[in-house]
Amino acid sequence: MKRTIMKFITVTFLAVSWTGSTWAIHDLFRAMDADKDGKVSQEEFSRDMEKAAFDRLDTNKDGVLTSDEWRMMDFLDESDKKQEVFRHIDTNADTGISFPEFSNYVEKYSNIEEAFMITDKNKDGSLSPDEVTLRPLFRLITIRY
Secondary structure (H helix, E strand, O other), rough: OOOOOOOOOOOOOOOOOOOHOOOOOOOHHHHHHHOOOEEEEHHHHHHHHEEEEEEHOOOOOOOEEEEHHHOOOOOOOHHHHHHHHHHOOOOOOOOOEHHHHHHHHHHHOOHHHHHHHHOOOOOOOOEEOOOOOOOOEEEEEEEEE
16 A cells, blocks of 8 residues: 655744734724624634735735745745745746635635634634634644645
8 A cells, every 4th residue: 555645834924913902902803894793703704814914925015925925935944845835826827826816725724713713712603802802823824745
């Protein structure tokens, strides 16, 4: 029986954390609550976390992660591995990672669901204003290659 060895790269991004005033926390909740129903669903939470991570990586704020922006990140020491990961996420091979490409990848290979469950203290399936006190720090992507 042939064994396949699967390798993993864990990419760690720190999402923006809000600490400080009550107003900042309320602003964070309002930003996460996209449908303005007074609670943050898992979908809203995931979308917010993905967008915060993407915006942090998109240093020139043009809506596309370029190969140069990707190379500037310090999650991998080996340049060839960074490019391998970049090519894997850039599904249309246009030399840039758009937010939809990034989001599709994150949906498959992230721990955002786990971060949501930890943040949902009362386990009711949504976040209330008192549960949203910061964007948690999380391991965003585990890349299999």
